[in-house]
Structures are given as C-alpha cells and as structure tokens.
Amino acid sequence: MLTEATGAAALASAVKPLLAVRGLEAWYGESHVLHGIDFDVAPGEVVTLLGRNGAGKTTTLKSIIGIMGKRKGSVSFDGTETINLPSRAIARLGIGFVPEERGIYSSLNVEENLLLPPQVKPGGLSLDQIFELFPNLKERLKSQGTKLSGGEQQMLAIGRILRTGANLLLLDEPTEGLAPVIIDQIGRTIAKLKREGFTIILVEQNFRFAATVADRHYVVEQGKVVDMIPNEALERNIDKLHGYLGV
Amino acid sequence: MFELLGIPPQALFGQVLLGLINGSFYAILSLGLAVIFGLLNIINFTHGAQYMMGAFVAWMCLNYLGINYWAALLLAPLIVGIVGVLIERFLISRLAHLDHLYGLLLTFGLALIIQGLFRNNYGSSGLPYQIPPQLAGGHNLGFMFLPNYRAWVVIASLVICLATWFVIEKTRLGAYLRAATENPTLTQAFGINVPLLVTLTYGFGVALAAFAGVLAAPIYSVNPNMGADLIIVVFAVVVIGGMGSIMGAIVTGFGLGLIEGVTKVFYPEASATVIFIIMVLVLLVKPAGLFGRPA
Ligand SMILES: Nc1ncnc2c1ncn2[C@@H]1O[C@H](COP(=O)(O)OP(=O)(O)O)[C@@H](O)[C@H]1O
Ligand SMILES: [Mg+2]
Numbered sequence A: 001m002l003t004e005a006t007g008a009a010a011l012a013s014a015v016k017p018l019l020a021v022r023g024l025e026a027w028y029g030e031s032h033v034l035h036g037i038d039f040d041v042a043p044g045e046v047v048t049l050l051g052r053n054g055a056g057k058t059t060t061l062k063s064i065i066g067i068m069g070k071r072k073g074s075v076s077f078d079g080t081e082t083i084n085l086p087s088r089a090i091a092r093l094g095i096g097f098v099p100e101e102r103g104i105y106s107s108l109n110v111e112e113n114l115l116l117p118p119q120v121k122p123g124g125l126s127l128d129q130i131f132e133l134f135p136n137l138k139e140r141l142k143s144q145g146t147k148l149s150g151g152e153q154q155m156l157a158i159g160r161i162l163r164t165g166a167n168l169l170l171l172d173e174p175t176e177g178l179a180p181v182i183i184d185q186i187g188r189t190i191a192k193l194k195r196e197g198f199t200i201i202l203v204e205q206n207f208r209f210a211a212t213v214a215d216r217h218y219v220v221e222q223g224k225v226v227d228m229i230p231n232e233a234l235e236r237n238i239d240k241l242h243g244y245l246g247v
Numbered sequence B: 001m002f003e004l005l006g007i008p009p010q011a012l013f014g015q016v017l018l019g020l021i022n023g024s025f026y027a028i029l030s031l032g033l034a035v036i037f038g039l040l041n042i043i044n045f046t047h048g049a050q051y052m053m054g055a056f057v058a059w060m061c062l063n064y065l066g067i068n069y070w071a072a073l074l075l076a077p078l079i080v081g082i083v084g085v086l087i088e089r090f091l092i093s094r095l096a097h098l099d100h101l102y103g104l105l106l107t108f109g110l111a112l113i114i115q116g117l118f119r120n121n122y123g124s125s126g127l128p129y130q131i132p133p134q135l136a137g138g139h140n141l142g143f144m145f146l147p148n149y150r151a152w153v154v155i156a157s158l159v160i161c162l163a164t165w166f167v168i169e170k171t172r173l174g175a176y177l178r179a180a181t182e183n184p185t186l187t188q189a190f191g192i193n194v195p196l197l198v199t200l201t202y203g204f205g206v207a208l209a210a211f212a213g214v215l216a217a218p219i220y221s222v223n224p225n226m227g228a229d230l231i232i233v234v235f236a237v238v239v240i241g242g243m244g245s246i247m248g249a250i251v252t253g254f255g256l257g258l259i260e261g262v263t264k265v266f267y268p269e270a271s272a273t274v275i276f277i278i279m280v281l282v283l284l285v286k287p288a289g290l291f292g293r294p295a
Helices: A008-014 A057-065 A087-094 A110-115 A127-133 A135-139 A150-162 A180-195 A207-213 A238-245 B009-040 B047-065 B069-090 B100-122 B148-170 B172-182 B184-189 B194-216 B226-241 B246-266 B274-285
Strands: A019-028 A031-041 A046-050 A070-077 A095-098 A168-172 A199-204 A216-221 A224-230 B138-140 B145-147
Touching: A019 A057, A031 A057, A031 A070, A046 A057, A046 A207, A046 A238, A057 A070, A057 A087, A057 A095, A057 A168, A057 A199, A070 A087, A087 A095, A087 B184, A095 A150, A110 A150, A110 B172, A127 A135, A127 A150, A135 A150, A150 A168, A150 A180, A180 A199, A180 A207, A199 A207, A216 A238, A224 A238, B009 B047, B009 B148, B009 B172, B009 B194, B009 B226, B009 B246, B047 B069, B047 B100, B047 B194, B047 B226, B069 B194, B100 B226, B138 B148, B145 B148, B148 B172, B148 B194, B148 B246, B172 B184, B172 B194, B184 B194, B194 B226, B226 B246, B226 B274, B246 B274
Parallel strands: A031 A224, A046 A199, A046 A216, A095 A168, A168 A199
Antiparallel strands: A019 A031, A019 A070, A216 A224, B138 B145
16 A cells, blocks of 8 residues: 555645645635635645746735635635635634745834744744744844844744744745845755644745755646646656746 | 023913823823824724713713712723724724725714714713812922822823833734734734724723823813814824824823923913924924824
C-alpha cells in the first residue's frame, strides 16, 4: 500500500485534506474575479499558488480568510464549512493570514504588532521561539511597526501569526521585493515551519523559490485552477510552467 | 498687589480659572468625539444631547431616587453609555456600509429628537442642581478665591482625559482599538471582534459626554439646550485639534478654554468668537488640524 503512495500527489489524495476549496467564486463590487477555484491542501503540506499578475491568487487567499465582500462556493477547513462565516470566526478556527502588503500597523510598535493577533488555539510558538526564527525583531520591539525595513516587516508579519496557534498559514508573496539573503532566511523559516507540522499555502511569483519549499504547485489562471504540478515533476514541466507564467 | 496692563490680578486669574473650566468640558467632549471618529468614521452629532442626558440623569437620580452626586458620577455615564450602545447596535451600525454623511445625518436627527423630548418634559428654563456638600465653599489663595467645586471639575477632567489617553496609547485594549482604527479588515482577519469594539467604543465616547454632563450640572443649570449650545464650540475645537488625535483633543480643549478666558480679560468683545477665528486660521494653514494627520 504505502509503496504505491510515493509522490506527494498520491499522498495528498490519500489523506483527508485540511483545506478543501470547491467552486470558489469571488467579486470586487460588480467585477467577478474568481470563477470556480478548486484545490485541496493536506495536513502538513506546503502548497503554492502560481500564476501571472492578476490571475486571482491574492483574491483566493482573501476569500479563504473571509475578507472578500462577496464570495460563494465551498471552503471547508478541518471539516468546517467557512464560506458564510465572518473573517474573525474563520481566523479563530486556526487560519493565520499574512497579506501581500504585509499589514504592519503604523500606530502600533513592533511588540504591539507581534502581540495583536489573539491566541486561537493551543500550540502556538512562544515569543522566544519567534525571536529565535527572527532575531532582528527582538532588538526593535519598541520601534514603530512601519519603521522596520521591508524584510523585518515581513518577518514581523509572519512572526505575529505563529503565536496564535493557527495551523494553516496563508502567505501572500512573502519574498516580494526582498534582498536574496532575506529570501533565504524566509525560505529556511518556511522549511522549519513545515517540519514543525504547519500547513502552508504560499502565493509566489518566483517559482525558483517556490520549488525549494513546496510539495505541490497549483497554477491559477483567470480566476481558475488550471493545473497541479507535484514539486518533483517541476523540472519536467518547466516549459509548460513558463507558458503559464509568461516568462 | 501687582497689576498686569491695568488688569487687576483677581480678574485675570478669575478668567483663567473660568477658561480652564470651559477647557475641561471642551477637552472631555472633543476627546469623546475623537475616539468615536477614529473607529466609526462618523462625527457624532448626538454628542451634545448625550452630554445633556448625563446632566439630566444626575438630576433625575437625585430628585426621583435620592441618589447623590458621587453615585450619579458613575451611574449617569453608565446609563447614557448603554443607551449609546443600543443606538450604535440598532441604528448607526446599519449605516456602516453607506457614505459617512448618512451617519452624520442620523446622529444629527437623533440629537434633535432627544433634545425635543427633554424640552417637552422639562421645559427649557433649566433645573437647579446643588453642589455636593463635600465640595461646597472654596479657598482664598491670596490672589484669588478658588471655589472647591471648580477646582474639582478641572482635576476630574484632567484625570479622566489622561486615563483615557493612557488606555488607548499604552494598553493591550488600546492596541486593539488603534489596530481596528487603522485597518479594520485585517484586524478582523486576526480573529478580533471589530464590530464589538466599535459598539463599545461608541458607548465609551458617549459615556465621556455624560460624565462631562454630570460635572456640569452644578455649574450650569440642567437644561435641554445645554449640549446644543456647547457642542458648536466643541466642533470648532475638534477641527482645530484635528480629528483622530487623542492627545491633540485634550491639549486643544484645555488650551482653547484658556485662550477664551484670557481673551475675555483683554478684549471681551472677541471672547465669543476667538475660537472660531482660530479655527479659520488653522484651516487656512493646516487643514488637517494642529495634531491631525493629513488623509
Ligand atoms: N481591490 C480591488 N478592486 C477591484 N479589482 C481588484 C482589486 N484587487 C484585485 N482586483 C482584480 O482582481 C483580479 C485578481 O487580482 P489578484 O487576486 O490580486 O491577483 P494576483 O494576486 O494573482 O496577482 C485582477 O484582475 C485585479 O485587477
Ligand atoms: Mg497578488
């Protein structure tokens, strides 16, 4: 039995998914941007959403956490249907959100930013564990949140949801605009979080980076998931992927 | 004793004290308005009526129930605050998705209704409220006579204002408030109940107004129009200080009260308009207000 389940894809289909998205649609006002997104994430997996600018990756994450004004379809997390829940209830089920623009509060200092998201489940990281991952934060606790460098803001945005006990993390382009050393640090952090059992959905433009941390890749195009590529098949499918991403 | 530009010191310090008293009310009321505006993005035009309700609840407590000033100082803000919570939950929150102009119209309409109801029941001649016996009398400071109750008003409002500032700027609850003010959507996405924060913040801002109303009851007579008269000046104070700054509201409130008092000494004709003149000047030079951040 187990010998057959070699690929991550086979593994993913064998276990009950932590997150199952079916026929997800979403709108900005009148403008219909998601047209039926389908994908699964198994517990402990790191899955990426790849796709061109404007494909709907950010909107997919926003719909999962519940901050799109109008959405329909089905998003089931750990067996709970969340499509009609307000975002604060979805977060409390154990989903942590790192927005594309990072969302560091300028009216809060670093420490207040870090302590803002309430603990929603047991099992979150302690402050010391977070400082171990991101030593820079410890030295800047009293600085205004938005006075940090871009890389430090990204660390703060990731660090603050690790305290909450959320077991599914939604990371929207965490490496965007950052220097290579910082990207490496964030890559190592994601790998470490995966080893500790976190489940992660990572939105990325940079599939070179994505390939170093992910188990599987979903390709989003015009508000739909059009393909799924297991990480070990990425090299074989590189031409196809270039086609999808237009690079 | 010395004279300043031909002004006897008794007159000067008397007006400075009067200015501080007015400043106390400006500060508490504009603080409440700033707190509400920060989170709800509406200018609470009911604020003056809620200040008046505070004074009336204190008067009713005393005259119908025999409840004294000190208990009313706690009870009136609580009762008026709860009414505020209901107003937010059942009326204001329904307009949250519309233009802020609708919130302004709603709170303005509510103010007219509340004032009308009180005028119908109590007339507009004003009802007396005694200074509590513990604070009757005063002290002769040599250069002026300081009535105890007036000293109490200045101290009590300073304490309330600074305590509010401390809670908002220095505590965990305050961090929630600041976060919800800055980015309500994201704050909600962290699992924080922003609608509840909004409701409680409105209730708290209203309770501040009611507290000011109780403080005012023994100084001015308890009158259905007391809030309507005062709130116009308070709006000017808020415009000068800039919406959304907590310390700005406090400093501007006390400062403008003082300026008004001193103007009364040196150029009494301008004392009623000096705040509005300052408002115009500030709007010309710094449209976001002295402490406001430009949008
Ligand atoms: N706030 C918004 N209002 C209206 N349309 C938006 C908004 N944000 C994104 N869109 C549109 O929705 C589509 C999907 O955007 P998004 O999910 O941000 O794409 P991605 O993250 O894949 O780059 C795009 O066509 C974009 O122009
Ligand atoms: Mg995006």
